[in-house]
Amino acid sequence: MASHANAAPVIIKRKKVVGGDGHHGGAWKVAYADFVTAMMAFFMLMWLLNATTEKQRKGIADYFSPTVAISRVSGGGDGAFGGESVFSEVVLPQNGTGATNLRPTESKQARGEIGDDAGLDAQDKALREMEAALMGRGGESMMSTDLQRHIITRLTDEGLIVELFDTPDATLFEADSDRPTVLLVELSKMMVRVFGLVTNDVAVDGHTRAYPVVLKDNPVWTLSAARADRMRRLLQDAGMHFDRVKRVTGHADKEMAVDDPSSERNNRLEVILLREGL
Structure with a gap:
């Protein structure tokens, strides 16, 4: 009797098993x-x-x-x-x-730019006709094929823009200067002949390619303005009345024509035949 009193109690643990849990910790894998x-x-x-x-x-x-x-x-x-x-x-x-x-x-x-011809007023049609004559779209051009390679025209709300630009084998100005080449002189004479058909005022915008930022004196502003003013003088020397030029602006390298800022294609002039009243 005493031996049973000193015996250690027997403890039975029953584990509760719950089924259907599935796998744990799989969310991180997803x-x-x-x-x-x-x-x-x-x-x-x-x-x-x-x-x-x-x-x-x-x-x-x-x-x-x-x-x-x-x-x-x-x-x-x-x-x-x-x-x-x-x-x-x-x-x-x-x-x-x-x-x-x-x-x-x-x-x-x-x-x-202006889209379809439908609905254009008389001034728009006149500018369109001048653009067609300039680029030879009516079968006869007022300039040679060599000069046409350097010109793009477009009709905008501001007027008829004639863009003159460099090509790899022919430039408008001597390198890094505002000294015009023979090409630009010929282009200016041709434009004065064309613009002589109307009396609209004219604006000249100059643009240049980007130069390395390490330069102490970056010439883009002075060069673009000097080239624009040089074009103004060429137009006047070719016979355009000085009073027709209403604006001469240098835009430096702020308005790129192509994605590459240093491309020679960004060297260009825009001569704008302004709409009347602007």
């Missing part, structure tokens, strides 16, 4: 998989941006646009497609938001 997928997509995007041209990127962007097939805002033509592909380098600028790699400044809506 989150990690999503993270890896996102990183892969990011690196693929970086690679595509580096491996494709501007034209190809615009094509990809338009492909994913829901309004490409029916909207002029994306398609760019006078109709749904304007008779051309939405990936056309010429069509894309018509969206009114920008330009393209090959034609960065010539587009109409991208530079606030």
